Amino acid sequence: MAKHPPxxxxxxxxxxxxxxxxxxxxxxxxxxxVEVTVVDINVHKIAAWQSNSLPIYEPGLYxxxxxxxxxxxxxxxxxxxxxxxxxxxxxxxxxxxxxxxNIDQAIRSADLVFVCVNTPTKAHGIGKGSAADLDFxxxxxxxxxxxxxxxxxxxxKSTVPCNTAQSIREILAANAxxxxxxxxxxxxxxxxxxxxxxxLLQPDRIIxxxxxxxxxxxxxxxxxEVYGQWVPRERIIMMNLWSSELSKLAANAMxxxxxxxxxxxSAICEVxxxxxxxxxxxxxxxxxxxxxxxxxxxxxxxxxxxxxxxxAGKKLAVLGFAFKKDxxxxxxxxxxxxxxxxxxxxxxxxxxxxxVPQQQIWRELADNGCDPETLKRNVSVCSSAYTACEAAxxxxxxxxxxxxxxxxxxxxxxxxxENQQIRAAASTVKSTTxxxxxxxxxxxxxxxxxxxxxxxxxxxxxxxxxxxxxxxxDPKNGEVKTFSTQQSSPDTGLLLRDPNIPPERTDWxxxxxxxxxxxxxxxACDITSSIDGRLRAIEMTSDSxxxxxxxxxxxxxxxxxxxxVFDGRNILDHGKLEALGFRVEAIGKRGxxxxxxxx
Numbered sequence: 001m002a003k004h005p006p007x008x009x010x011x012x013x014x015x016x017x018x019x020x021x022x023x024x025x026x027x028x029x030x031x032x033x034v035e036v037t038v039v040d041i042n043v044h045k046i047a048a049w050q051s052n053s054l055p056i057y058e059p060g061l062y063x064x065x066x067x068x069x070x071x072x073x074x075x076x077x078x079x080x081x082x083x084x085x086x087x088x089x090x091x092x093x094x095x096x097x098x099x100x101x102n103i104d105q106a107i108r109s110a111d112l113v114f115v116c117v118n119t120p121t122k123a124h125g126i127g128k129g130s131a132a133d134l135d136f137x138x139x140x141x142x143x144x145x146x147x148x149x150x151x152x153x154x155x156x157k158s159t160v161p162c163n164t165a166q167s168i169r170e171i172l173a174a175n176a177x178x179x180x181x182x183x184x185x186x187x188x189x190x191x192x193x194x195x196x197x198x199x200l201l202q203p204d205r206i207i208x209x210x211x212x213x214x215x216x217x218x219x220x221x222x223x224x225e226v227y228g229q230w231v232p233r234e235r236i237i238m239m240n241l242w243s244s245e246l247s248k249l250a251a252n253a254m255x256x257x258x259x260x261x262x263x264x265x266s267a268i269c270e271v272x273x274x275x276x277x278x279x280x281x282x283x284x285x286x287x288x289x290x291x292x293x294x295x296x297x298x299x300x301x302x303x304x305x306x307x308x309x310x311x312a313g314k315k316l317a318v319l320g321f322a323f324k325k326d327x328x329x330x331x332x333x334x335x336x337x338x339x340x341x342x343x344x345x346x347x348x349x350x351x352x353x354x355x356v357p358q359q360q361i362w363r364e365l366a367d368n369g370c371d372p373e374t375l376k377r378n379v380s381v382c383s384s385a386y387t388a389c390e391a392a393x394x395x396x397x398x399x400x401x402x403x404x405x406x407x408x409x410x411x412x413x414x415x416x417x418e419n420q421q422i423r424a425a426a427s428t429v430k431s432t433t434x435x436x437x438x439x440x441x442x443x444x445x446x447x448x449x450x451x452x453x454x455x456x457x458x459x460x461x462x463x464x465x466x467x468x469x470x471x472x473x474d475p476k477n478g479e480v481k482t483f484s485t486q487q488s489s490p491d492t493g494l495l496l497r498d499p500n501i502p503p504e505r506t507d508w509x510x511x512x513x514x515x516x517x518x519x520x521x522x523x524a525c526d527i528t529s530s531i532d533g534r535l536r537a538i539e540m541t542s543d544s545x546x547x548x549x550x551x552x553x554x555x556x557x558x559x560x561x562x563x564x565v566f567d568g569r570n571i572l573d574h575g576k577l578e579a580l581g582f583r584v585e586a587i588g589k590r591g592x593x594x595x596x597x598x599x
Contacts (some may be wrong), residue, residue, distance in 0.1 A: 320399020
């Protein structure tokens with residue numbers, strides 16, 4: 001590298017403002033000193049990126065975009081962004097992220113150009129339904145060659161077949177202006193929908209592929225210098241162009257193999273009566289069930305069978321349309337196929353997703369071949385889950401959004417500089433009386449706690465009176481500390497504060513919430529730990545509905561009977577639903593309504 005020092009990259013242009021280009025550009029501008037311009041031919045999409053309603057949703061993305069686009073401080077330390085605690089947020093000295101439709105000007109001014117255009121599956125000809133359509137990649141490459149007037153590094157980030165970089169090199173060389181040189185790099189993305197910003201802020205690897213020529217190595221070193229401003233050098237891996245392209249395809253293939261294996265196992269579980277959650281004992285396999293095409297058809301057949309082999313005229317409430325939670329990405333979403341299947345069976349479908357725009361849902365269904373008149377007549381996109389479920393015959397849960405879950409939620413008070421007194425974790429907490437509901441806890445003056453970590457026990461109680469705080473007793477020296485609590489609403493639970501820190505200096509949001517019980521239950525607890533005499537974190541759980549979660553009892557009261565829930569992601573507590581009168585079916589489980597198997 002000493003013989004070929006890197007070129008200083010001051011300006012980057014990103015062709016494409018989708019799920020790769022948008023977040024990647026925002027994080028690079030946020031974490032480096034580089035000025036980044038994102039361009040797209042879609043005027044409406046660029047307008048959305050310039051507004052406060054971004055065209056895509058990813059946790060933390062809005063805060064980062066505002067920081068580098070509007071020179072606004074980024075707050076990634078709020079409770080809902082706890083995965084970014086080590087993001088080293090900072091306030092840029094000036095805006096460094098720009099969005100534009102002036103593609104030619106952005107290319108001419110760039111030292112490096114990212115190609116982040118869409119590579120959909122071919123819809124015609126040889127390879128239809130399986131091969132990647134590279135029309136947009138070729139068009140972007142020809143535009144770069146036509147416009148660029150200075151030496152430029154061109155980086156392919158789109159998911160492409162092997163040797164695409166060679167095709168890009170040939171097109172650029174054949175169409176370049178005299179004296180203009182291009183170096184082509186491969187820099188595949190390994191982002192997951194819902195965690196894209198975290199994956200970019202804290203990547204486990206950055207792969208850069210280049211030719212082994214002096215010019216190619218210098219270009220690779222230049223891009224490495226950009227990432228090196230926040231990514232540890234040992235995570236930046238250099239390799240040749242073809243290996244880099246293949247690494248992305250290999251990662252995708254291994255993920256597909258994993259999903260197919262889990263899907264096959266889940267089908268066996270449904271027939272034999274085994275439980276897929278219990279069967280997937282190895283950490284490698286423990287994941288939310290995903291759906292390949294075969295799984296979608298099996299799930300459809302199961303729904304039809306349970307609803308008495310007839311969906312005609314019946315209302316199905318579809319909860320979730322995104323590919324997965326914490327994203328608005330709908331590419332390859334199982335909801336598209338399932339809703340299409342329901343419409344083929346002449347069902348009426350009501351769809352609710354908290355993040356996917358209504359027009360995007362209509363577009364995805366139309367692009368999948370749904371008849372416009374059928375869509376208009378039999379599909380409604382609702383603004384709430386309750387509206388979607390009203391008078392429905394069944395609920396079909398497709399996306400694992402947290403708000404849909406009815407499972408007990410635990411929240412942990414994190415360690416902070418202001419709260420050094422809470423130090424050792426507790427694992428098992430026992431109460432003197434087993435309790436079934438928070439109301440029983442209130443009646444008997446006892447609250448339930450749960451722990452994760454090393455095996456420990458703790459005793460606790462809620463006095464039958466209003467108290468000012470949570471009392472923590474150190475069993476090693478007998479010292480007792482009272483942590484004051486703040487309750488901001490009936491549903492949010494309690495906040496702990498170190499008594500040594502004045503209230504005006506306490507960052508309540510950074511301390512987090514502990515859901516102890518409903519608001520009418522007294523809030524003070526006496527806690528004793530038996531490990532090293534100190535407590536590092538207190539984790540409390542409640543059977544009460546956490547804030548923002550669906551009230552399944554309310555849903556049950558509005559549905560037609562008998563009422564069904566089809567859990568396509570295995571995120572629901574089926575026992576609780578059955579207690580409300582639901583008949584529950586889930587992938588990989590036999591279910592309430594045992595009918596003919598569909599393998």
